[in-house]
Amino acid sequence: MxxxxxxxxxxxxxxxxxxxxxxxxxxxxxxxxxxxxxxxxxxxxxxxxxxxxxxxxxxxxxxxxxxxxxxxxxxxxxxxxxxxxxxxxxxxxxxxxxxxxxxxxxxxxxxxxxxxxxxxxxxxxxxxxxxxxxxxxxxxxxxxxxxxxxxxxxxxxPEREFQSGMAEVIKHALLLPEENNPLLVQIRDECEQIRARDPEALMKMIPAAVKVKADVVEADLRERGERAFLNLGHTFAHALEAATNFSRWSHGEAVAWGILRALDLGERIGITDPQWANQTRQLIASYGFDIVTPQVAPEEIKAAMSSDKKKKDGHIRFVMLKGPGQPVLQSVPESDLDAVLGIEKNLES
Ligand SMILES: NC(=O)c1ccc[n+]([C@@H]2O[C@H](COP(=O)([O-])OP(=O)(O)OC[C@H]3O[C@@H](n4cnc5c(N)ncnc54)[C@H](O)[C@@H]3O)[C@@H](O)[C@H]2O)c1
Missing domain, CATH: 3.40.50.1970 (Rossmann fold)
Incomplete structure (x- = not known):
């Protein structure tokens, strides 16, 4: 042990x-x-x-x-x-x-x-x-x-379940700073081995990913409030899952889509470094996540978000990343959320 x-x-x-x-x-x-x-x-x-x-x-x-x-x-x-x-x-x-x-x-x-x-x-x-x-x-x-x-x-x-877990592994890796982040290095460099479930690769990756969660949970016990950062991608993901009756996408697929939307949102409001956001999009794609458009009306996803438990003062707050290990939790202008979800506003009405 x-x-x-x-x-x-x-x-x-x-x-x-x-x-x-x-x-x-x-x-x-x-x-x-x-x-x-x-x-x-x-x-x-x-x-x-x-x-x-x-x-x-x-x-x-x-x-x-x-x-x-x-x-x-x-x-x-x-x-x-x-x-x-x-x-x-x-x-x-x-x-x-x-x-x-x-x-x-x-x-x-x-x-x-x-x-x-x-x-x-x-x-x-x-x-x-x-x-x-x-x-x-x-x-x-x-x-x-x-x-x-x-x-x-x-x-x-099953493959889809393994991939679903990879969305959470990627999320954990993104919550660590770039320097001294062997998990991020490994999931970038050893994608093939990890997807093939090479025992050595998994023996290295899984403890590193668990440690991120354990550290964040422990920090939260000391009331630094960091646990909310584990929700990276999840406000979008839960809304997508709810809007599709929890039947169409696996949780991990929804989380991967959610992280991508959080990157879009952060980039749009000017807090996420565009070059890093692009690298991260490629990393997510390398694990086979390909939900570009979720095939559900964006208005329905937005409506599902309005019942999210993490609302504060009537505003939905999103975890976004300035870069690796630099999460922020904040609300955003509705017009930016609409743009990221693909809701087109009729300016004449
Ligand atoms: N408590 C928390 O902090 C927390 C965090 C994240 C998710 N969750 C919850 O976790 C649940 C999703 O978990 P999940 O994705 O593991 O789903 P799951 O428990 O439904 O497992 C997925 C499928 O894999 C099968 N399975 C499990 N292990 C297997 C194995 N080794 N070989 C073959 N088949 C196997 C299961 O029977 C099931 O059909 C959700 O209900 C979610 O709310 C809880």
Missing amino acids: EEIATIAYPDGDSRILMVARKELLPSDARLTVFDGNTAPLFPDRDLECSLSLPPGETAKNWTSVERIINRALAVELERDGLIVGVGGGVVTDVTAFAASIYMRGCRLVLVPTTLLSMVDAATGGKTGFDFGGVKNLLGTFYPAHEVRICPEILETL
Whole structure:
């Protein structure tokens, strides 16, 4: 086991570890939650003490929470007992939520099995599920006591899911300053190896990307407010996903599109260096993201933005980048947002 980071929360530490594949499942788990795609990856799992949810976002609901709690009761899980969530962000979010409310919180280990959950969802303590048609409406803050990561488990991950995680890796790399940024250097120089999931490349890239999230989360605990920067591209992305009913684009595709729009916006209002913005556009394209126009009316995307949770004083604020590692969070003139979304104004009306 190799420790990537330990985040010190007021209620205890959360350790993020790189482990060998055989060390992924803790031996003292009382209940392990999988989904239909992750359970078969562990043929030796203890069937008595495991539960498999249907795969995908539609299972991120109260029914799954109830199933986990019922199973916890059935296996007589006690307050100091351990629940483990093994899967992508859906399983890790919903399992962590159940663990946070079961007997006011039991022990929790997360085993992320998608690139996105490794570099993003499993770290940082946000739990939750979708309710009333609203994504992540209900949730708690409950960091896992341990997060166990092994890139080998990504071998079976479908290509589109791997690519989706790469959008978050790119985002993390852009949040670090240019100097002393081996993650950015690697994703620029080793695109081919990374896309081929070369084990050595992943063993280098994943801990570096996780460390960015862990550092930002830790800085936020000290109330420097930096966590909002992790939303780079996400105000646009959430609006695109909502406007297309969360069905057309993967989250990562939407995030890649969102980062591109944040670059356009920053360039337009004069804070983003145009040359660097172009290099970054090329970097994103090199990972196969090609949503140039999202095939949905820009007015619908803008309408979806108006319900964004990060609004302040009625204005939507966007994370933009002056350059690598120089994020800013600010509102923008509506005319600039319209221009970036491609909303044409009829000047005569
Ligand atoms: N808590 C947070 O801070 C946070 C951050 C980002 C995203 N999220 C949440 O994460 C969720 C998205 O996570 P995701 O992209 O991992 O989606 P997901 O959990 O739906 O996983 C994607 C698909 O990959 C399958 N899968 C998982 N691991 C596999 C493997 N190793 N081999 C083969 N198939 C595998 C799953 O069964 C599923 O079909 C969203 O609900 C989002 O809200 C949470």
